[in-house]
Amino acid sequence: MRSLHWFTQVLEVAAALAAAPLFHGWVNQCRAWLQNRSAPPLLQTYRGIRKLFYKDAVIAERASPLFRIAPYVVFATMLTAAAIIPSMGTRLPFSSSADAIALVGLFATARVFLALAAMDIGTAFGTLGARREMMVGFLAEPALLMVVFVASLISMTTSLPAISERLATQALTLSPSLAFTAVAFTMVLLAENGRIPIDNPATHLELTMIHEAMMLEYSARHLALMELAAALKLFNYACIGFALFIPWGTAMGGGGPGALLAAVPILGAKLAVAGAALAVIETVSAKLRVFRAPEFLATAFLFAVLGLLVH
């Protein structure tokens, strides 16, 4: 049984690493369809990353070591996060060393490093991006934490797999607090992953860009790692959403190898649906002005708090 748990753990991390670009590509494809464009291939993200890895890295003259370390740190945190989130099975040996709060802290670490790296060169875009990222972050992070907190309150634990298990074993009722938090979570997801209406990953317009502004000075393998980390982040967020709001289908405590086997396609299905839904949201909504972003996120925070109140 223990070995199965370890296997689940490794599988989850490997799957995250492998499937994150795929999910990213899927969302892009869906979006293109919805917008009547011809869609890029599903594996386009992989190709882009592979290409970047082969290229020579160009680094600004005045970049400090922090600039070169940051992509690895960001990537590593996202990967570690993937190890905590119960995407396929809830009995993860590693998850006991980091609970949901630590997960939020992990995301914060990534964000801080990203922002610091962006400020390192001293370009106008870099600092602008860092500032905006931190602005989005300081509202998104507590909102996410409140989402987790509501779930923790319902299940009386902060361990993410345990939350997931308890929510899955509950009767299938629509708890109002969970409904509120689900809305909040979706909004946070959009904001944290640089999606419309907060950011547009497809544009480099200086007035509006956030995430891309921070990436401008990166090239080659560093950029590849950053892109991979971004994809992983989106994947992780999706998996958090599944764990909190649609935990059914993941391999729970009692389940053997069969349950795990069943969990893989179920996760795939969830991802497919989620990606499509994300694309729909992005298509139907318009990009907000940067100054409106705090309002958007404050609303998310408010929803999460409402969820706490109606608990």
Next chain:
Amino acid sequence: MTPVPFVMQLLNALAAMLLLLSFAMLAQRRVVTLVDLFALQGAVLCAATLLLAWRTGETNLYISAALTLALKVIVLPRLLHRLIRRLGVYWDTDPLLNIPGTMLVGLMIVVFAFGLAQPISALASTATRSAVGIAVAVILLAFLTMITRRKAMSQVVGFLSMENGLFFGAMSATYGMPMVVELGVALDVLVAMLVLGVFFFQIREQFDSLDLEELEARKEER
């Protein structure tokens, strides 16, 4: 009610005179006259002391009377007169409160003093009911005189008059204080006068006048 002996009636009359003189000083604006009134008050005090000494036969009181005569009737008025001549301050300007107003306040003070004196007179050695009250009144009237004057000289006379009141109080109520004390007090008064004399010259040297308005510079900023 037992008839009051003649000596006591005389004492009462002298006491009343003291009070009257106090009122006169309160109303007087001319400095020279003020000093004269003070000398007169000293003389009355001396007479009262002698009377009491004769009645009680206390030698202490004779010495007191002699001291009073020497100091308050002869030395101090002469000293003051000389100062007035040397310094040329004959008149006080208008007092701070007009004379009728001052008189009215003085009257109230007398009433208050008499009220105050009642428990003391009950305990006093002499049978003069009003003597203590008059002493208190003289003290407080002298106080009032000092408050209403604008010249340093008049203020000093007020101060000395207050001393008279004290003396009268001590004498009428207890036949005088112990000798050590009385001598000490007399010495102090004398020294005070000497100090004052020095003072006047210093002040005049600095300010060319003895006007108290010159002496109002040390104050807090509002």
Next chain:
Amino acid sequence: MDFLFVIGTPLAGALALIWLGAHRVAPVANVLFSLVTFAAACVLSVHVIAVGNLTFLHEQFFIDPLNVFLVALTALVGLTTSLFSRPYMRIEAEHRRVTPARLRLYHSMYQLFIATMLVALTTNNMGLMWVAMEAATLSTVLLVTLYQTPASLEAGWKYFILCGVGIAQALFGTILLYIAAEKVLGSQGVSALLWTHLDAVRHQLEPRVLSIAFVFLLVGYGTKAGLVPLHSWLPDAHAEGPTPISAVLSGLLLNVAIYAVVRCKVLVEGSLRSAWPSEMLMGFGLLSVVFASFCIWRQRDIKRLFAYSSIEHMGIIAFAFGMGGPVANFAALLHMTVHSLTKSAIFFAAGHAAQKSGSQSIDKIRGLVTISPTVGWGLMLGSLAILGLPPFGVFASEFLILTTAMRDHPWATPILLLAFGVAFAGIFARVQPMVFGDTTAKRLPHSPALIPVFVHLGIVLMLGLFIPPYLAHWYRAAARLIGGG
């Protein structure tokens, strides 16, 4: 014998210094006389500790725990002040602020002043006490006007008149006391004014007369102690006289006046068996504390500033004596000690500061730490000590007073605390820029001899952390004597 030395040395000194005049040994002689006085006072204290209460000269003088510690304190501060005055007055003479004739007056009157205070403290005769108090006023009036400036003359005049009038009230109070005592003790002899005799029969004294007497005495000696609203002379006199005189006026004379009030209070309360004399003292105390704290905010003259602080502290002491009881009395006595030590130290430092800067105006004194670190730190530490910051002794007494106030008169505590806060901000805001900050003045080649300042502050610091047992014993005995509460 030792007692005669205590009283006689300064008297002899006064005469000798008239004779010595402005001779260059006069300041040294001044110190020597003070030293002998201090030594005699120490011997006397040891003597009293050994054998208990003493009376001298047909009971005209007596020594008990209450006054012996004040005698020792007076002699000590008298000594240190004379030490301080030696270089200080020399510089003043060099600056041509005082003439040799005036210096003669100064030295002689200084000794006389010390003598009168010692007499006032040790006399058993309430009348003699009055005489000594009046003599103390007279001997200092001419010292206040030593500089012959318009300001000092004005201050001297006010000092003379207001204290003279005040003390006249005290005389009347003494007369009334005599009237009441005579009925009990008889007019034979002079025992009717001897405090020890009065104290023995205090329960038989006629209460109504005594209450009136107390009012007169309180107003009279209260004027000398600078209790608001009778304080008006104090800021002027303390600010305009030469600094050594400010130091002894603030440090010693106020103590003596408070001592006189307390002696009277003991008698009156014994007779009355009611608490209103205490309440009156407390009222005066509170009023003084509050009024002085606020007035501090208006000061532009360094010595005036600390004169108001003296009023505040006299208020605290009066309040503490008013509360009565062993702890409050103890605290009040302790406060008298630390206040007189600290305040005289502050005046020493302030005097030097003013001398260096050529002005007593707070705005003109800047950056003392840079010009002369000892003066700067002396002033700073002294001010902090007087503001009641631990570990200085002032805090110890204020702690005891505040805690007793919390117990007995909780309503007064917030008032006191408010006043402390206001006084703190007021004084500190003025001292800080004087001590710290930039200055255009040059650093002085030699630092002034401020040993007295640091000796005083050292003692105060010690009293904050550790009160020697014999001293505590002494205070306790004195506190018991005062009783009340």
Next chain:
Amino acid sequence: MSLRIAGRTLFPLGAVCGLAVAVAAAMSMTMPPESMQLVIGLPDLPMHVRLDALSRVFLFLLGASSAGISIFAAGYFRSGQGTPPGLLCLEYHLFLASMGFVLLADDAYSFMVAWETMALTSYFLVTAQHRIAEIRQAGFLYLTMAHVGALAILLCFGVLQGGSWHFTFDAMRAAHLAPSWAAAAFLLALAGFGAKGGIVPLHVWLPEAHPAAPSPVSALMSGVMIKMAIYGMLRVSFDLLRGLDWRWGLVPVCLGLFSALYGIVFAAAQTDMKRLLAYSSIENIGILFTGLGLAMVFRGTGMPEYAALALLAVLYHSVNHAFMKSLLFLGTGSVLHSTGERNLGRLGGLIHRMPWVAWLTLVGALAIAGLPPLNGFVSEWLLLQAFLYAHAVPHSFVNMLLPLGAGVVALVAALSGYVMVKFFGVVFLGSPREPSLASAQDAGVMERIGLAWLALGCVLLGLLPAQIIPALARVAAELHVGVLPDSAAPWWMLTPLNNGQASYAPVVFAAAVLACVLLAILAVRLLYHRRVRRAPPWDCGFGGLNWRMQDTAEGFGQPIRHLFTPFFAMRRELPSAFDSAPTYRVVIGDRIWHAVYEPLGPLVESVAGVCARVQQGRISLYLLYALITLCTLLALVL
């Protein structure tokens, strides 16, 4: 100068002593409380000292963090303007000693003596550069607030003794107070210790005094001294004060949350690096008060385990903050020394010139931002865990509203991330904003050791909470707050309540992240290549990049200013379209200062004016006062 040499040897000696104190405190954690009576003190109240678990924790905090600060100080203090180094050294060590004595004091008198000595010595340290007018003003404000606070504490002790009129802490422990008196004592303590700690609205001195002081002193004040306020608060609320209604615990919770938010929002708007850190201290004090209040609520409502948890969070955060805030202040000290600049607008790019300082400061910045696996996260985690149980409080409104505190804590933690990115990014990253920065030197050996020691502390406290928590839990047990269950978890795992509901294993966690980083580096190198080319920054191809194009500190704080406008009293000077030399200036004011403190001076002045009216120099009037006094008193007597 011999004094300087003395300072050079005395400071390391002080560091060794600090270390010894820390070690001794840590070793004796398990021992029962010891107490002693000293010969000094007041005749009826000799000084009492007592060493219990609570004092030991704070002694550890004091010793361990001051060790690093002292080492740093040995390299830092140089003679120059202001107080000479020898005197500074004396004041510095007196300051340390008085803090130690605060922790040992076991009666009101010795506590007050130590407490005020602490204020006094730190005041002298703050005004070391006394020639600068702002510093003098800061010092004045500081000492005044400290003194007023001390008066409140004194009053608090006066209430606490509860009628026994003994001022030993033992007497206070034995006293039984009526609920209203207990509340009064508590509020007085809150005011007194809050003024020291810098809780809003008593915080105004803190952003003035901390920047004014020399950096090691700022570090001591922010890192250690304001913890003394927490110590005092804990001592009063959990040890001395009995019979307080639990609802009063909500007051520090609310004040704390507000302070935390207020502090961090202001920190985000600052342009002076030390002011920024000072405001961040206000935030942290707010968090500490929140935890304290929470513990009180839990204790009062019969949930000892949770109370212990909240108390643990407070203690842990105290220790953490001592390390990280000292580290940051020392970092700014090094920057200040080598550049002479405190203004963020004139710094930048120092990571190249001062790599040691930069990297060690980064540890502190990340720690204070509450990022795992550093120490700031641990205490944040503990506090959030405690908040998780807030809904169990048996009161209908409280149990609904209290969990919202977690939201505020989360918001504050996220904002502190923002602030630290601003702080570190603007000071150390980017390109230098002044030409003079090119000559900046890295810190000396002593300074590096000091910084490294504190950074090490941050890391160790972050990685080994499971080893430290049992020691801290003794405090909760000894104060009868509550006992945490024995942990059945392996040594690397932090499971405070041991119910499987929450666990955190920073060692594993850190190892995982580190392993991921290393694996990624390795994989990239093995699979691909290591070719790197250096080139001018791309910057979207605009070219002509210069340092003025970077965000300024004002710019970085702009979103916060925009979002939290009601907090600030802002004064802007905007350029018009026709200015030949357009300037933009924004001055951030504190509304509380303007509303509460500014009118105080004029108020007192006006009362003083009324008093001055009495004293108008006229002798007649003075005589009249005497007469009126006499007559009034006589009338009273009759």
